Amino acid sequence: MYYSNLTLDEERALYAASDSVIENCRFDGPAAGESALKEAHDIKVINSYFNLRYPFWHVTNADISNCELTANCRAALWYDKNIIIDKAQLNGIKALRECENITLKNSAATSEEFIWKCRNLTIKNVEVLESEYPFFEVDGAKICGLKMKGKYSFQYCSDIEITNSELNTKDAFWHSKNVTVRDSIINSEYLGWYSENLTLINCRIIGTQPFCYCKNLVLQNCNMENCDLAFERSTVQASVIGNIDSVKNPLEGKIEADCIKEIIMEESVVDATKTKIICRDCPRQCA
Numbered sequence: 001m002y003y004s005n006l007t008l009d010e011e012r013a014l015y016a017a018s019d020s021v022i023e024n025c026r027f028d029g030p031a032a033g034e035s036a037l038k039e040a041h042d043i044k045v046i047n048s049y050f051n052l053r054y055p056f057w058h059v060t061n062a063d064i065s066n067c068e069l070t071a072n073c074r075a076a077l078w079y080d081k082n083i084i085i086d087k088a089q090l091n092g093i094k095a096l097r098e099c100e101n102i103t104l105k106n107s108a109a110t111s112e113e114f115i116w117k118c119r120n121l122t123i124k125n126v127e128v129l130e131s132e133y134p135f136f137e138v139d140g141a142k143i144c145g146l147k148m149k150g151k152y153s154f155q156y157c158s159d160i161e162i163t164n165s166e167l168n169t170k171d172a173f174w175h176s177k178n179v180t181v182r183d184s185i186i187n188s189e190y191l192g193w194y195s196e197n198l199t200l201i202n203c204r205i206i207g208t209q210p211f212c213y214c215k216n217l218v219l220q221n222c223n224m225e226n227c228d229l230a231f232e233r234s235t236v237q238a239s240v241i242g243n244i245d246s247v248k249n250p251l252e253g254k255i256e257a258d259c260i261k262e263i264i265m266e267e268s269v270v271d272a273t274k275t276k277i278i279c280r281d282c283p284r285q286c287a
Helices: none
Strands: 002-004 018-021 043-044 058-064 081-086 099-109 119-130 139-151 159-165 168-169 176-183 185-187 197-203 202-204 217-225 235-240 243-248 252-257 259-264 275-279
Touching: 099 185, 217 243, 252 259, 259 275
Parallel strands: 002 018, 018 043, 043 058, 058 081, 081 099, 099 119, 119 139, 139 159, 139 168, 159 176, 168 185, 176 197, 185 202, 197 217, 202 217, 217 235, 235 252, 243 259, 252 275
Antiparallel strands: none
16 A cells, blocks of 8 residues: 555554555644554655654554654654664654664654663664653663763663764663673763673763772773762773772772772772772872
8 A cells, every 4th residue: 555645633544554655644633643553564654744642553564764753742653563763853752662673773862761671773873862761671782873862871771782872861871781882972970880791992981970889890991081989889890091080999800090089998898909900100199
């Protein structure tokens, strides 16, 4: 079926559409219908406009390109499988949830609770302009070229690879497992708390009190700016280029930097002999 140049606002306007192309259509109007393409499969949606709620629920095998989903288009994609989204604007709250095998590329989003409980994601050249709790409980993702502004990102996520990205986000990677970030900028207060197997390589890290209560934290060739009270009660292997403002009570491992301005080791809290701290340029100040 081929649907073109239509304006549709009724409830379940194209319910269970299959083997179809939907092009230059508007899902908008006074009836304020919901669930326009619920239970659809094997569809292509091109150059279309969505201003109504819940358009893509329980959809399988879809290509969505050059589409706009407005702020009124809440909870747009839920319970979907095998979806490619390209050159889209996703502006409704809770845009993706409980989805599997999703590719999102060349797109922008302004969406609270963006991408929750999804599995097997590919994210490429995406800008998240505003969000709270984005990428919550995501399991399995490869992310490249993500620019994000938000809060509480990547909490309880697992098996994530991030490259060439810029994350401006508070409380990122809390309780995460098996996450690797390469060649990226992370501006985040309270970064990585309670994480397990978090690895950062060639990254610029900015923000107070990073990496507390971590298990098996690894930093390789990273810069740390305005990072004070770092590594509290964490097991860590860190090789830092430049300075660290302060380190507090790491549990175990090795921390190396050009200079650590302050080292706080409280005997009642940790055994200082379990952590080797090396300051390359100022051993007398940091010993």
